[in-house]
Amino acid sequence: MEEKLIEALAEALEMDRSTIKPDGVFRDYENYSSLTELSVLAMLDSEFGIEIEMKEFDSLKTVADLVRLITDKQKS
Amino acid sequence: MSLLSFNNVGISGLAAAVPQKIINNYKHDLYFNKDDIQEVIDKIGVRERRFADDNTCSSDLCFAAAEKLINEMNIDRNEIDLLLFISQTPDYRMPATSVLLQNRLQLSTSTITFDISLGCSAFLYGLSVAYSMLTAGGIRKALVLDGETRSKVYSQKDRKTAFLFGDGGVAALIERGEQYSTSWFSLNSDGSRESLIKIPAGGYRKMSSCETVTEKVVDEHGNIRSEEQGYMNGADVFNFVIREVPRDFDRLIEFAGVERNSIDYFIFHQANSYINGFLARKLRLPEERIPTTIHKYGNTSSVSIPLTIVSELSGKLNGQKRILLSGFGVGLTWGTAIIHLNDCFIGDIVEV
Numbered sequence: 001m002e003e004k005l006i007e008a009l010a011e012a013l014e015m016d017r018s019t020i021k022p023d024g025v026f027r028d029y030e031n032y033s034s035l036t037e038l039s040v041l042a043m044l045d046s047e048f049g050i051e052i053e054m055k056e057f058d059s060l061k062t063v064a065d066l067v068r069l070i071t072d073k074q075k076s
Numbered sequence: 077m078s079l080l081s082f083n084n085v086g087i088s089g090l091a092a093a094v095p096q097k098i099i100n101n102y103k104h105d106l107y108f109n110k111d112d113i114q115e116v117i118d119k120i121g122v123r124e125r126r127f128a129d130d131n132t133c134s135s136d137l138c139f140a141a142a143e144k145l146i147n148e149m150n151i152d153r154n155e156i157d158l159l160l161f162i163s164q165t166p167d168y169r170m171p172a173t174s175v176l177l178q179n180r181l182q183l184s185t186s187t188i189t190f191d192i193s194l195g196c197s198a199f200l201y202g203l204s205v206a207y208s209m210l211t212a213g214g215i216r217k218a219l220v221l222d223g224e225t226r227s228k229v230y231s232q233k234d235r236k237t238a239f240l241f242g243d244g245g246v247a248a249l250i251e252r253g254e255q256y257s258t259s260w261f262s263l264n265s266d267g268s269r270e271s272l273i274k275i276p277a278g279g280y281r282k283m284s285s286c287e288t289v290t291e292k293v294v295d296e297h298g299n300i301r302s303e304e305q306g307y308m309n310g311a312d313v314f315n316f317v318i319r320e321v322p323r324d325f326d327r328l329i330e331f332a333g334v335e336r337n338s339i340d341y342f343i344f345h346q347a348n349s350y351i352n353g354f355l356a357r358k359l360r361l362p363e364e365r366i367p368t369t370i371h372k373y374g375n376t377s378s379v380s381i382p383l384t385i386v387s388e389l390s391g392k393l394n395g396q397k398r399i400l401l402s403g404f405g406v407g408l409t410w411g412t413a414i415i416h417l418n419d420c421f422i423g424d425i426v427e428v
């Protein structure tokens with residue numbers, strides 16, 4: 001799951017996947033902006049079926065948090 | 077559940093008007109440099125849009141569209157018993173702009189007129205009101221006028237909205253007749269999200285003052301606007317739309333009991349090309365049945381659905397057609413409609 005998320009996140013942010021680490025704070029990545037945030041939300045929806053309120057999304061900080069979000073939602 | 081259906085009522089004609097002034101977005105570098113705006117424009121897909129001049133209101137655009145429609149369809153003005161004006165950029169706080177248009181269009185003083193103040197979903201709401209009142213009987217023809225001058229609402233110094241919005245006006249004639257079969261509507265609202273798209277001041281909750289018209293830097297990116305200009309939290313809106321619009325789409329298809337394949341065209345509110353592209357992919361709709369005008373008129377709020385029909389479906393609505401409309405935006409409000417058309421007249425777009 002982590003590998004799949006990192007690959008999808010790299011594509012959404014147009015970054016090299018090797019620069020994305022589980023403990024990385026994704027909003028601090030240089031390519032993260034109000035525009036690329038849409039790509040991240042779109043990716044979560046289309047790749048992982050994640051429907052999330054912005055309040056919850058805004059509370060997520062790291063790439064590992066995103067992985068946990070997907071794992072938890074898919075369990076429930 | 078707010079699901080409606082109507083029989084024997086339909087749109088017999090549509091016309092539209094846009095301002096003459098074309099804004100080329102890639103050259104719209106009044107406050108931002110071209111490199112910075114390129115990324116924004118590439119994502120939202122708005123290459124051009126139209127801006128009304130200081131003396132032109134939404135009502136003027138609607139008036140031009142209505143004159144075109146009435147004259148080219150040879151409509152007897154005395155048969156128009158209902159005039160609805162849909163806009164959030166009216167001429168005045170009072171009186172209602174629809175009443176001014178009744179006089180300008182030389183309609184009878186027995187005409188029912190009122191305004192509907194909603195945003196991007198409003199054409200669907202307006203149609204549902206016209207369909208309802210026509211179905212009640214006693215009304216021969218209804219004129220739905222839908223106009224916006226969103227260029228006057230948003231700051232050109234706020235990059236989140238400066239490149240998105242444009243102006244336009246449409247006129248739709250609604251009539252009863254056995255040539256029209258069933259139309260279906262689903263209409264929704266969620267006021268808990270009222271702060272996502274908003275003009276915070278200038279109404280009666282926070283009245284106009286020197287402070288409310290003063291421009292201020294509003295974020296860490298240096299975007300500038302006053303409290304009497306609109307703002308939009310794009311990510312929140314996007315996140316809501318990609319979840320709720322497909323859900324409503326499926327709900328109405330199920331309620332109507334129609335096959336997707338039987339729908340000739342899917343006309344979405346022209347929000348921006350990124351949202352619209354995502355919705356089309358998520359709903360797995362064929363690209364050739366999704367007309368778009370976001371590249372040339374931008375986001376014209378409630379006008380975008382009928383303006384897209386007039387601009388892109390002229391000559392394609394002969395005979396019987398079934399089209400699906402999907403509107404979503406400020407409020408938030410959103411809706412889906414499947415309407416039946418039969419030889420719908422489409423006028424050429426008028427430039428004002």
